[in-house]
Amino acid sequence: MAMEFKEYMKKFNEIMEPYILPKPWSPVEEALYKPLNFFDTPKKEAEEMRFKAIKYTFKHHYENNAFYQKFCKENNVTPDDIKSVDDLYKIPLLEDKFFKDYPSGKEFALWLANIFTGKLPNVVINKKKPSFEDVITAFNKAGLIISYSSGTSGRHTVIPRDKKTWLRSQYALAKSVVTMIYPFPFWKENVYAQWLMSNPFKTNIFAGKIGEVVYHIVKNPDCAIDRQVTAELIRQAMMGGFKSKVIQMAMKRENKKTINKLVRWLKERDKNKDLAGMLGAPFLLHFAMNKLEEEGVTLNMEDRGAIVTGGGWKIYEHERIPVKEFRKRTNEILGIVENQILDLYAMVEGNGFIIHCPEEHALHIPSTYYYPLVLDKNGEAVGEGEEGRFAFLDALSSSYPSFIITGDNVKLNGECSCGRNSITLHPEVRRAAGEEMRGCAEEMRKMLAVDLSGKND
Numbered sequence: 001m002a003m004e005f006k007e008y009m010k011k012f013n014e015i016m017e018p019y020i021l022p023k024p025w026s027p028v029e030e031a032l033y034k035p036l037n038f039f040d041t042p043k044k045e046a047e048e049m050r051f052k053a054i055k056y057t058f059k060h061h062y063e064n065n066a067f068y069q070k071f072c073k074e075n076n077v078t079p080d081d082i083k084s085v086d087d088l089y090k091i092p093l094l095e096d097k098f099f100k101d102y103p104s105g106k107e108f109a110l111w112l113a114n115i116f117t118g119k120l121p122n123v124v125i126n127k128k129k130p131s132f133e134d135v136i137t138a139f140n141k142a143g144l145i146i147s148y149s150s151g152t153s154g155r156h157t158v159i160p161r162d163k164k165t166w167l168r169s170q171y172a173l174a175k176s177v178v179t180m181i182y183p184f185p186f187w188k189e190n191v192y193a194q195w196l197m198s199n200p201f202k203t204n205i206f207a208g209k210i211g212e213v214v215y216h217i218v219k220n221p222d223c224a225i226d227r228q229v230t231a232e233l234i235r236q237a238m239m240g241g242f243k244s245k246v247i248q249m250a251m252k253r254e255n256k257k258t259i260n261k262l263v264r265w266l267k268e269r270d271k272n273k274d275l276a277g278m279l280g281a282p283f284l285l286h287f288a289m290n291k292l293e294e295e296g297v298t299l300n301m302e303d304r305g306a307i308v309t310g311g312g313w314k315i316y317e318h319e320r321i322p323v324k325e326f327r328k329r330t331n332e333i334l335g336i337v338e339n340q341i342l343d344l345y346a347m348v349e350g351n352g353f354i355i356h357c358p359e360e361h362a363l364h365i366p367s368t369y370y371y372p373l374v375l376d377k378n379g380e381a382v383g384e385g386e387e388g389r390f391a392f393l394d395a396l397s398s399s400y401p402s403f404i405i406t407g408d409n410v411k412l413n414g415e416c417s418c419g420r421n422s423i424t425l426h427p428e429v430r431r432a433a434g435e436e437m438r439g440c441a442e443e444m445r446k447m448l449a450v451d452l453s454g455k456n457d
């Protein structure tokens, strides 16, 4: 018998206690922790919470971030102009490119200090000519969580989170997943989880690091890519080809091991009838399933398996699999029920985790703290069903203005026939023309693409 949703979320909040900020709560915490289900909060209530939270955060950045205040003044907007829900669109948005526009060396540290809201901790950088990773590591040692994502050019999107923002972000991810994967009993002893990204404790990449929370929630977590993943390693992969044949050979062996390990893990879970949750890059599962197919093996994980994919659907350089096809194939090969195979859309710049509902596989937007916008070429909001540039106002960040225009093209779909009270995005999100490919899974894919690109030996 499945547990009541209310009980289920109570259990979740108990486990997540270390991630919940102490009271008194600001409107931001209220909007994040209070709703039982932020994908299904009555519209009026959700709008009110969201307005208060975003206004609060906007005022905070305006008052504590000199650079953003200047930007707002240039746009003739002050917190006093945001009087009701209808004024939210006035909040000045930053282009995502802005977070990539950093100088190198010690200047990079200054740049970070500039975009940071509030007072930075004391950061010590010993080296004369610090590398990108050196600067980030120094900030993180001082208590921040600076993470990045990258594009094919090897240029990173760098986002500085303070402890508060980082806790909120991880809580938001966990709550989004758990809400939609209900009634999967994630807290049980026999739950195993596979983080289909790099080890959260060995990387500064956002998509890897955010997996820390998975390690917190389940009893038996594991990760697919255990090696240390640095900006330099990605840069080499992005440039195509590695420094030498020796490195290339070593990578190749590593990558084969990664897939073999994942296949072994899947078989073991299936054999022992364990509960198995998988989160992360779909292409890793894709390759594991190729291997199972080669062996002529199918598994019967049924409702004991749950998958939440994220970060992009490129498998090879010019090939991407449609989400629906992936679901069907996963059902055929792993035997997992399709309503426990969900996709999630998120990015390093924001703290909103947009996720499939199990019934319709529509991408639902959390409604109490995150305000989505779809913009045309002139920056004007377009209506439902029209494609445009995705932008958002995200209340969860206290360390950088998370009011951002992304490089993705989306369509708002309005209400979903699953009945949940939140608007949705069309399930196929695309990079806008002229924008480079990137995303959580993309750098992992590039790293592994060396030998997984089709013909193996």
Ligand SMILES: [Zn+2]
Residues within 6 Å of the ligand: 357, 359, 360, 361, 362, 364, 416, 417, 418, 419, 420
């Ligand atoms: Zn739905």
